Amino acid sequence: MSAPRQNWQSKLGFILAASGSAIGLGNIVFFSSNAYQYGGGAFYLPYFIALFLLGMPMMMVEFGMGTITHQSLPLALRRLAGKRGEYLGWWAIASALFITMYYVAILGWALGMMLGALGSLFEPGIAAPFTPIQEPTAAPNATVYFFNMISTWNPLIYIVVIWLANLFILRQGTKTIEAAVRIFVPLMWAFMIILVIRGITLEGGMDGVLYLFTPDLGGISQPGVWKGAFSQMFFSLSLGLGTMTAYASYLPKDADQVNNSMLVSFLNCSFEYLAGVAIFSLLFVFALNPAGTTLSLSFFVIPQGINELSSLPWVVRLFGFGFYLLVVLAGLTSSISLIEAPASALIDKFRISRGRALAIIAIPSVIGSCLFALPRIIDPGLSGDGTLGLTLLDITDHWVFNYSLLAVGLFEAIIAGWVFGADKLRAALNQHAKVKLGKWFEYLVKYVIPLVLLLVIVFSLIAEWPELYGSSYDMPGYGWLASFIPVFWIFFTLIFAYVLTRRQTREI
Ligand code: TRP
Numbered sequence: 372m373s374a375p376r377q378n379w380q381s382k383l384g385f386i387l388a389a390s391g392s393a394i395g396l397g398n399i400v401f402f403s404s405n406a407y408q409y410g411g412g413a414f415y416l417p418y419f420i421a422l423f424l425l426g427m428p429m430m431m432v433e434f435g436m437g438t439i440t441h442q443s444l445p446l447a448l449r450r451l452a453g454k455r456g457e458y459l460g461w462w463a464i465a466s467a468l469f470i471t472m473y474y475v476a477i478l479g480w481a482l483g484m485m486l487g488a489l490g491s492l493f494e495p496g497i498a499a500p501f502t503p504i505q506e507p508t509a510a511p512n513a514t515v516y517f518f519n520m521i522s523t524w525n526p527l528i529y530i531v532v533i534w535l536a537n538l539f540i541l542r543q544g545t546k547t548i549e550a551a552v553r554i555f556v557p558l559m560w561a562f563m564i565i566l567v568i569r570g571i572t573l574e575g576g577m578d579g580v581l582y583l584f585t586p587d588l589g590g591i592s593q594p595g596v597w598k599g600a601f602s603q604m605f606f607s608l609s610l611g612l613g614t615m616t617a618y619a620s621y622l623p624k625d626a627d628q629v630n631n632s633m634l635v636s637f638l639n640c641s642f643e644y645l646a647g648v649a650i651f652s653l654l655f656v657f658a659l660n661p662a663g664t665t666l667s668l669s670f671f672v673i674p675q676g677i678n679e680l681s682s683l684p685w686v687v688r689l690f691g692f693g694f695y696l697l698v699v700l701a702g703l704t705s706s707i708s709l710i711e712a713p714a715s716a717l718i719d720k721f722r723i724s725r726g727r728a729l730a731i732i733a734i735p736s737v738i739g740s741c742l743f744a745l746p747r748i749i750d751p752g753l754s755g756d757g758t759l760g761l762t763l764l765d766i767t768d769h770w771v772f773n774y775s776l777l778a779v780g781l782f783e784a785i786i787a788g789w790v791f792g793a794d795k796l797r798a799a800l801n802q803h804a805k806v807k808l809g810k811w812f813e814y815l816v817k818y819v820i821p822l823v824l825l826l827v828i829v830f831s832l833i834a835e836w837p838e839l840y841g842s843s844y845d846m847p848g849y850g851w852l853a854s855f856i857p858v859f860w861i862f863f864t865l866i867f868a869y870v871l872t873r874r875q876t877r878e879i
Contacts, residue, residue: 376441377545379621384549386634388708389609389618391552393639394559395705396477397607399698402643403650404668409599411582411651413590417600422640425823426604428815429780430632431808432787433610435800437619438626443715444613446876447620448783451791454872459782460613461868464713466775467612469860471709472736473764475537476743477666478702479530481695483520484513484670486529488691492516493678502752513674514667521758526744533703534737538729540707541714545621548707555700562697563645569680569690570652579651583644594830601827602773608639609705611776611783613712620715629804653677665768669698710736722877743767755844762849766841766856773831775864781824788817 379385406414440447445460484492491497496507499519508515520526540551570576590596605611619628650668653659653676677690710732717728745760756762787796793813801807841853 377621378623379545380549382626384545384553385618385622385626386631386638387552387556388545388548388704389615389631389635390638391556391701391704392609392614392618392708393607393635393705394556394642395609395701396474396698397603397705398639398643399646399650399701400477400669401665402603402607403647404665405599405603406583406647407651407654407668409593409596410587410590412585412587413593413596414600415584416586416588416591417597418604421597421600421604422636424815425601425780425820426608426610427632427636428812428820429605429610429784430608430615430636431628431800431812432783432796432816433613433615434619434626434628434632435796436787437616438622438624438628439796439799441620441624443617443620443719444712445716445871446719447616448786449876452786456786456790458868458872459779459786460716461871462864463611463613463775463779463783464716464871465864465867466771466779467614467709467712468732468736468739469767469771469775469864470612471706471713472739473743473767474702474706474709475533475736475740476526476530476760476764478533478699478706479526479740479744480517480521480670481698481702482529482533483526484517484674485692485695485699487516487520488674488688488695492674493684493687493691500748500751501757504753511678513678514671516674517670518753518757521744521761522746522748524744524746526746526760527741530740530744531737533699533706534733534740536703537706537710538733540703541710541729542725544711544725548711551707552704555704559697559700559704560642562693562700563642563649566649566694566697567645567652570649570656573652573656573680575656576652579653579655580648582655583647583651595834598827598831598834601823602777605776605780606772607643608636609708611779612709613716614708617712617715618708625803627803627805629800629806629808633806720871720874720876749846749849750844752845755841755846759849762841762844762846762852763856766852767860769840770857770860774828777824777828781821781828784816784820784824788813788821793817 436447440450444463445457448456448460493511495510497512497515497519498505498507499515500522501518504515540547571580609615650673657676657679659672659676673694674691677694678687680690681687713732714728717723717731718725743760743764747759748757749759749762750757756765793816797808797812839853
């Protein structure tokens with residue numbers, strides 16, 4: 372026997388938790404580098420189209436499934452669509468596990484940089500064991516600091532600390548989640564607002580804002596921009612991995628999910644653009660060039676800008692510490708939701724205790740996260756990612772980020788729209804909604820969303836062709852990783868979903 376299903380203590384608690392899930396590394400780390408890569412002003416039109424066409428309606432679908440069934444994703448989909456549905460649900464859960472593993476690893480590095488802000492991150496004389504940067508630097512250099520850090524075993528400690536923090540927050544479910552987000556979410560907004568004010572009051576800071584907002588209609592003719600905007604939107608709104616359904620399943624049946632989806636999307640996208648303003652003003656003032664991988668912006672370029680904010684070392688340290696604390700807080704409120712999705716799925720299916728579910732998830736996942744921090748240098752010339760851990764992370768992220776979420780979203784829309792019925796879903800959502808959804812919602816879920824997602828997936832696959840991602844990196848002895856990782860990811864996901872769907876569901 373198990374305890375009755377838990378509930379959020381208040382609507383505010385749910386909104387804080389769901390927006391805390393949405394606001395995370397995606398809003399700070401990935402958004403800015405995507406927006407920059409796709410040309411600032413060319414990005415926001417596709418971005419807002421992605422928000423209204425795809426993001427918000429899919430959030431209504433995911434929230435709706437949670438409150439209609441009061442189950443986390445696999446069993447929710449089983450109610451709506453039978454075994455096929457459940458299979459998709461476990462597929463999403465497997466992807467959530469992959470993402471959690473590297474998400475926590477990135478958070479571990481952010482924690483390392485946060486400590487570095489108090490240590491030697493902003494001091495000259497750092498070296499790292501890679502060919503181009505072996506000499507001690509004449510000025511503080513965040514890139515060298517970062518590579519030095521990941522070529523040691525220290526990040527393993529940071530990763531374990533982040534994992535323990537996650538498990539601590541999740542230990543009593545909604546009760547402890549709510550307690551954490553009540554403190555963390557307002558705090559991260561406060562930090563972000565301070566950063567924005569500092570950024571735009573710097574001389575020349577507004578140039579960055581202009582770059583972000585001046586429309587560039589030429590750029591939107593490239594398919595890459597659209598693909599970038601759609602994947603970014605899915606990730607940023609925490610869609611496609613069952614987290615929103617798990618959170619929504621703890622709400623009473625009469626929750627207004629239309630309103631909740633609009634509110635959470637609005638909070639998320641406002642935060643994202645605020646982060647963009649803060650980061651782009653810094654980039655433009657100090658003429659920094661964020662070229663390179665997604666991570667380079669937050670780990671190399673921003674600290675370089677912070678270093679130039681003031682000639683007073685303590686101000687620099689304070690801002691550096693504050694920035695990475697912000698990343699860690701925003702990331703923690705997201706990683707707990709990533710872990711809650713599989714935890715609630717196991718609890719719902721097997722009626723096991725929360726502690727047991729968390730242990731089953733954490734033991735393999737902590738090991739997985741640690742793999743992403745393996746310090747072995749496999750690319751000393753830094754033509755790719757340098758260490759084994761970073762290379763594993765980069766290639767895994769490429770596949771899971773670009774395909775898992777969108778593929779799950781595609782099938783979710785098909786199940787919600789065609790198997791369960793878009794009309795039934797709309798009626799259920801409208802029953803408790805102040806603003807009613809029109810017939811357009813059904814067209815979006817049945818036709819537009821599946822078609823758009825399918826196109827994005829097909830275009831991305833074509834763009835991969837013919838070279839497998841990562842195979843151009845110069846990593847003697849490790850070239851096989853480029854093909855091993857996607858194959859492992861696909862087989863693991865398929866088998867995991869098969870095995871868990873076949874297992875008997877324990878009824879109460
Ligand atoms: N949305 C979070 C971010 O922007 C990450 C995240 C949490 C997520 N849960 C998710 C992404 C579920 C995809 C799916 O950082």
